[in-house]
Amino acid sequence: MALTPFVALVRKDLQIFASDRRAVIMAFVMPMAIGSFFGMLFSGQPSSDDVARIPVLLVDQDSSTISRSIVAGISTDKNLSAEAVPIDQARDRVRRGNATVAVVIPPGFGEAAGRAFFRGTDKPLLDFLYDPSHGMELAMVRGLMTQHVMEAVSREMFNGEQGRRTIDDALKEAGSIEMPEDRKKLLLQMLTAVQSFNRAVPQGSAAAPGSGGRAGSGISMPYEVHEEAVMARQNAGYNGFAHSFAGMGLQFMLFAAINLGIELLLERQLGLWKRLRGAPISKATLLGAKIASSTAISAMVLLVSFAFAMLVWHVRIEGSLAGFVGVALAASLMAGSYGLLVASLGKTPKTARGASTFATLLMVMLGGAWAPTFIFPRWLQRVTVIVPTRWAVDGLDAMTWRGLGFAAAVLPILMLLGFSALFAAIAVSRFRWEEE
Amino acid sequence: MLEAVHLRKTFGTLVAVDDVSLTLENGRILALLGPNGAGKTTTVSMIATIVRPDRGEIRVDGIALAGDTDAAKRKLGMVPQDLALYEELSARDNLRFFGSLYNLGGAELDRAVAAALEMVGLIDRARDRVKAFSGGMKRRLNLAAGLLHDPAILLLDEPTVGVDPQSRNAIFDNLEQLKKQGKALLYTTHYMEEAARLADRIVVIDHGKVIADDTLQGLTRGGGTLESAFLTLTGRSLRD
Numbered sequence: 001m002a003l004t005p006f007v008a009l010v011r012k013d014l015q016i017f018a019s020d021r022r023a024v025i026m027a028f029v030m031p032m033a034i035g036s037f038f039g040m041l042f043s044g045q046p047s048s049d050d051v052a053r054i055p056v057l058l059v060d061q062d063s064s065t066i067s068r069s070i071v072a073g074i075s076t077d078k079n080l081s082a083e084a085v086p087i088d089q090a091r092d093r094v095r096r097g098n099a100t101v102a103v104v105i106p107p108g109f110g111e112a113a114g115r116a117f118f119r120g121t122d123k124p125l126l127d128f129l130y131d132p133s134h135g136m137e138l139a140m141v142r143g144l145m146t147q148h149v150m151e152a153v154s155r156e157m158f159n160g161e162q163g164r165r166t167i168d169d170a171l172k173e174a175g176s177i178e179m180p181e182d183r184k185k186l187l188l189q190m191l192t193a194v195q196s197f198n199r200a201v202p203q204g205s206a207a208a209p210g211s212g213g214r215a216g217s218g219i220s221m222p223y224e225v226h227e228e229a230v231m232a233r234q235n236a237g238y239n240g241f242a243h244s245f246a247g248m249g250l251q252f253m254l255f256a257a258i259n260l261g262i263e264l265l266l267e268r269q270l271g272l273w274k275r276l277r278g279a280p281i282s283k284a285t286l287l288g289a290k291i292a293s294s295t296a297i298s299a300m301v302l303l304v305s306f307a308f309a310m311l312v313w314h315v316r317i318e319g320s321l322a323g324f325v326g327v328a329l330a331a332s333l334m335a336g337s338y339g340l341l342v343a344s345l346g347k348t349p350k351t352a353r354g355a356s357t358f359a360t361l362l363m364v365m366l367g368g369a370w371a372p373t374f375i376f377p378r379w380l381q382r383v384t385v386i387v388p389t390r391w392a393v394d395g396l397d398a399m400t401w402r403g404l405g406f407a408a409a410v411l412p413i414l415m416l417l418g419f420s421a422l423f424a425a426i427a428v429s430r431f432r433w434e435e436e
Numbered sequence: 437m438l439e440a441v442h443l444r445k446t447f448g449t450l451v452a453v454d455d456v457s458l459t460l461e462n463g464r465i466l467a468l469l470g471p472n473g474a475g476k477t478t479t480v481s482m483i484a485t486i487v488r489p490d491r492g493e494i495r496v497d498g499i500a501l502a503g504d505t506d507a508a509k510r511k512l513g514m515v516p517q518d519l520a521l522y523e524e525l526s527a528r529d530n531l532r533f534f535g536s537l538y539n540l541g542g543a544e545l546d547r548a549v550a551a552a553l554e555m556v557g558l559i560d561r562a563r564d565r566v567k568a569f570s571g572g573m574k575r576r577l578n579l580a581a582g583l584l585h586d587p588a589i590l591l592l593d594e595p596t597v598g599v600d601p602q603s604r605n606a607i608f609d610n611l612e613q614l615k616k617q618g619k620a621l622l623y624t625t626h627y628m629e630e631a632a633r634l635a636d637r638i639v640v641i642d643h644g645k646v647i648a649d650d651t652l653q654g655l656t657r658g659g660g661t662l663e664s665a666f667l668t669l670t671g672r673s674l675r676d
Contacts, residue, residue, distance in 0.1 A: 002505075008536030012522065012529075019524040019565075271518025275581065278484045279537035280509035434487050 005281045009289030010296065013260060017297055027256045027297070031305040035241065035248035038370065039313060043240030053081035054137050057090040057102035057129075064110030065162055069152035070145075071105075077144060091129055100134040101141045103127070113153045114166045118191065119177070147221060154219035158194065159201060167195045239401050241313035246396035247369030249305035250331060250389050253298035254364065257335040258356045260294040261342030265349045277433070287340060287428060295329075295336030302328050319399040323409030327395035330416035334388050337423035344427040368393045388419035437461050438589045438620055443482050443492035445475075452478040453489075454644040460620045462588065465611065467635035468624040471670050475644040476624040477517060480593050483622065484514045496589065510538055513587030517594045517624075519574045520581070523567035527558055527577050530566060531584055538585035545584075552580035555610055572603025579607060589620045596630065608634060628663040638662070642670045 017023060058074060060067050074082045085093070090102035104127035112124035126145065130138045157163040174188050267273045276286060306328075309315040317324045346352025364370065366380075367389025373381050384390045395412030398404040438460040445453040453475040460466045470476045481487040483494050485501055493500045496508045521530050531549040540548055553559040556576035566574060579595055592611070596604045611621060611634060625631055631638055632652055640648040640655075647669050648655060655665045 002539060004539045004541050005537045008533050012525070012533045015529065016522060016524050271516040271520040272522070274481065274484070274486050274516045274518075275514060275520045275534065276537065277486045277504075278509070278512065278514035279534075280505050280507065280539075281537060282505050 013293030031248040035245040038244035039241030066110030073148035102129040242400035245309035249302040253301040257339030261339035264343035294339040298335035299332035318403030320406040324399035331392040340427040439495040467631035470641040513582040515582040535584040
């Protein structure tokens with residue numbers, strides 16, 4: 001392969017790229033802007049004091065001791081931002097999207113919940129009004145409500161006025177409860193013991209451990225939680241920008257590669273290809289130079305994006321630097337051969353741009369460039385290993401915020417090189433050397 | 437010397453060129469005339485090795501061209517019908533690029549670029565981007581791009597399409613100068629007056645076949661102009 005023509009072909013592509021201000025902005029500024037935006041969306045919280053609380057509306061139609069206790073518990077929960085409102089307002093705000101979940105405690109809830117606590121029957125309903133676009137928050141609120149309802153009901157049952165009445169009533173009605181005799185006997189023994197406990201302990205005198213100092217006993221969470229993010233370094237918080245810049249860098253490097261592929265179609269259209277083919281240079285030089293220039297531009301796009309992320313958003317390569325460079329170069333080569341594939345399969349610049357943009361968006365979406373693949377359904381997580389961007393994103397994540405060693409970069413590098421070879425092979429086999 | 441021997445090329449069921457042979461000696465201009473779709477561009481493309489012939493061969497100084505990297509290709513210079521230039525680059529950068537494709541570099545390339553720009557009268561606009569050029573200037577630069585490596589044989593595919601009379605005249609002067617330097621020029625055109633002015637020999641091609649190969653005097657022997665002789669040979673029916 002003659003070096004002078006090869007270098008000239010690569011330099012020419014770089015010159016044309018640099019001369020197109022719109023392409024340069026698209027390649028360098030857009031990933032910075034969009035990467036920053038996605039980074040802010042997906043970043044972890046900087047400290048426990050700044051947890052994103054779920055806004056919850058509370059409608060207490062019961063106003064019983066238990067319902068007031070539930071409202072008080074929710075109001076002090078660090079994961080929730082509770083606000084008491086009337087039912088009409090709650091429904092209206094959820095419908096408008098101003099609130100994600102509203103919990104309605106209906107009239108008689110406390111009384112019924114107390115009875116159901118021991119009997120397990122005739123359970124009252126707790127209404128959850130929710131915005132269907134926030135299913136995840138609904139699940140979280142439901143879990144937290146379980147804790148607060150259990151604590152409130154059990155506390156009242158073991159040490160409250162309503163609990164005393166409920167136990168007395170239950171003992172009076174015990175004869176009419178339909179259950180096997182042996183179990184009925186055990187239930188009576190338990191209720192009698194609770195009644196004795198309630199008489200012995202003055203009302204509201206004991207504070208249960210873990211109850212946050214609220215008066216009264218009852219069932220409480222039997223554990224405390226210690227949270228530790230498993231990261232490359234201790235005290236190094238998760239930096240969502242590392243992932244978002246990997247994703248956006250990849251997206252826009254593929255767009256840059258598409259542009260170079262389309263440049264080749266334009267060269268064909270403008271007759272430039274004839275001049276190139278008329279020169280004494282091999283097909284390997286012509287196509288190799290195109291892949292090389294496309295790879296160089298792709299690498300610049302990715303590395304400039306990361307440089308920006310490092311400077312502005314404090315992204316760090318916590319893992320292997322060699323692994324990071326290896327994944328970045330392999331991903332750039334994949335993008336370069338992808339650009340050549342666009343040039344080979346495209347008929348005209350216009351149709352090629354449309355089809356390749358669609359293919360690229362699909363590839364980056366499935367590769368987890370927009371949103372991390374762990375939020376995908378399991379089957380989709382398994383399927384997306386056939387997408388090269390998945391390996392690039394996983395490889396870059398491993399070398400940046402996950403802080404893994406070079407060994408974790410080997411498979412992504414090999415896969416990306418494999419995709420590069422596949423794209424190049426298809427491109428060369430389908431390349432139209434002659435025009436009618 | 438350039439020889440095209442029994443060239444044939446088909447595209448699907450279309451026979452674009454059928455048994456075309458021609459010879460071009462150094463210091464001569466051969467005009468290739470023909471209506472639209474006659475096979476002129478395909479013939480030139482085969483000679484330039486851009487299109488591979490189904491049959492026949494191209495010989496340069498008696499040796500058949502073989503392969504993309506055949507050193508004999510350096511003896512050929514191509515000026516395509518299209519304005520095959522990078523609009524975003526300057527005239528100088530365009531020429532430097534095309535010269536590099538022929539392995540020119542350093543001072544040799546600088547000299548070749550300067551000489552080509554001087555010849556086509558664009559030396560003062562060397563640093564300007566091509567997109568700022570007029571049609572005539574682009575045509576002249578298109579010609580210059582084919583001359584950088586000092587080819588012995590120049591293939592010109594309708595090099596004056598769409599240019600003003602001044603630029604056309606300048607191109608003619610350039611071609612006559614190249615002829616005087618001993619270069620062989622193969623020139624395809626629609627314009628009869630261009631062929632009449634420049635060509636030592638005229639080959640008329642239609643439906644992919646050579647239907648006349650003679651001098652201007654030979655073709656107009658019966659009286660009349662080259663155009664009337666051309667219409668007599670190719671007919672008056674309209675072509676696509």
